[in-house]
Amino acid sequence: MFKTRITELFGIKYPIIAGGMHLLSRAELVATVSNAGGMGILASTTFETKEELREEIRKTRSLTNKPFGVNLNLFPMMRQRSIKEDIDLFVDEDVEVVESSGASPEPYMPLLKEAGIKVIHKVPAVRFARKAESVGVDAVAIVGFECAGHPGMDGVTSLILVPLTVDALEIPVVAGGGFCDARSFVAALALGAEGVVIGTRFVATHECVAHPEIKGLLIKARETDTTLIDRSLGLPMRVIKNKPAEKAREMDKRGASLGELMTVISGALGRKAWIEGDIDAGVVSIGMVVGRIHEIVSVKEVIDSIIEEAKDICKRLDLTLVS
Numbered sequence: 001m002f003k004t005r006i007t008e009l010f011g012i013k014y015p016i017i018a019g020g021m022h023l024l025s026r027a028e029l030v031a032t033v034s035n036a037g038g039m040g041i042l043a044s045t046t047f048e049t050k051e052e053l054r055e056e057i058r059k060t061r062s063l064t065n066k067p068f069g070v071n072l073n074l075f076p077m078m079r080q081r082s083i084k085e086d087i088d089l090f091v092d093e094d095v096e097v098v099e100s101s102g103a104s105p106e107p108y109m110p111l112l113k114e115a116g117i118k119v120i121h122k123v124p125a126v127r128f129a130r131k132a133e134s135v136g137v138d139a140v141a142i143v144g145f146e147c148a149g150h151p152g153m154d155g156v157t158s159l160i161l162v163p164l165t166v167d168a169l170e171i172p173v174v175a176g177g178g179f180c181d182a183r184s185f186v187a188a189l190a191l192g193a194e195g196v197v198i199g200t201r202f203v204a205t206h207e208c209v210a211h212p213e214i215k216g217l218l219i220k221a222r223e224t225d226t227t228l229i230d231r232s233l234g235l236p237m238r239v240i241k242n243k244p245a246e247k248a249r250e251m252d253k254r255g256a257s258l259g260e261l262m263t264v265i266s267g268a269l270g271r272k273a274w275i276e277g278d279i280d281a282g283v284v285s286i287g288m289v290v291g292r293i294h295e296i297v298s299v300k301e302v303i304d305s306i307i308e309e310a311k312d313i314c315k316r317l318d319l320t321l322v323s
């Protein structure tokens with residue numbers, strides 16, 4: 001059930017992808033998602049050196065024999081190494097799937113395709129989705145304004161973007177931003193998507209390395225507790241409302257320099273928050289859907305409940321509407 005072009009393309013059981021999450025998508029989380037029938041994506045930016053990333057890819061492979069991917073963030077500010085260096089490593093390590101994001105993958109498509117790597121490119125607008133299709137990616141993930149990570153500059157929500165993107169493309173589309181359970185999964189399929197990419201829901205799982213203090217805060221957070229920072233950098237990021245987020249917004253308004261902004265948004269400070277549990281140490285990216293997540297469960301419970309309850313929803317809709 002729920003076989004789509006996405007399950008076929010990636011050779012996975014369910015069309016549920018755990019999008020790469022900086023600092024959090026490490027081997028354990030990624031492998032658990034893949035073992036539960038979805039597809040986990042390692043976040044390459046988490047690893048300072050190429051060797052650390054290589055180790056994590058190998059560790060993931062030792063924990064699962066199912067397909068998984070690696071996120072390739074193409075936005076220059078997000079990178080510690082050259083893009084080419086990461087791609088060479090992916091080829092060396094036989095990475096099967098790359099989830100690219102942050103900028104057009106066009107310059108790297110020949111390298112990736114030559115190596116037989118499948119590319120799913122994540123975008124926040126239909127025009128970028130069209131461009132991605134035109135340069136030969138295998139699938140597109142379209143993320144709405146409510147998503148964690150980078151929702152783009154246009155402020156358009158998933159409910160609008162997903163069907164627009166599906167209509168604009170021939171290749172399979174995955175819906176992201178606000179999806180967390182069976183109801184939203186079935187809604188994504190109804191909108192024409194062939195799968196979902198989920199971030200926030202997987203943060204509140206036992207397998208995620210986020211500090212228990214942060215997880216505790218997230219399950220209490222409401223849908224109104226996130227905000228956007230970094231608009232002045234041209235790459236807005238959705239984060240939980242905390243002191244550094246407030247400061248970053250104020251800096252944004254007065255057009256602070258990148259150097260100044262880095263004193264509150266740097267990766268090192270974010271790490272202190274996520275991993276050490278000091279919520280006001282740095283900015284913490286999270287989606288609006290946090291308001292719908294009330295308990296910490298296992299990855300398997302997230303995936304099994306989506307699939308099992310989605311079957312019931314489909315049956316119920318069939319009985320009540322199609323007669």
Ligand SMILES: Cc1cc2nc3c(=O)[nH]c(=O)nc-3n(C[C@H](O)[C@H](O)[C@H](O)COP(=O)(O)O)c2cc1C
Binds near residue numbers: 019149
């Ligand atoms: C903590 C966190 C870190 C993230 N880091 C990245 C990243 O490094 N690269 C990326 O492409 N997306 C990143 N994302 C976005 C997710 O991969 C995914 O697209 C998004 O979370 C989907 O929206 P949702 O949170 O509403 O499910 C991150 C999301 C979270 C929650």
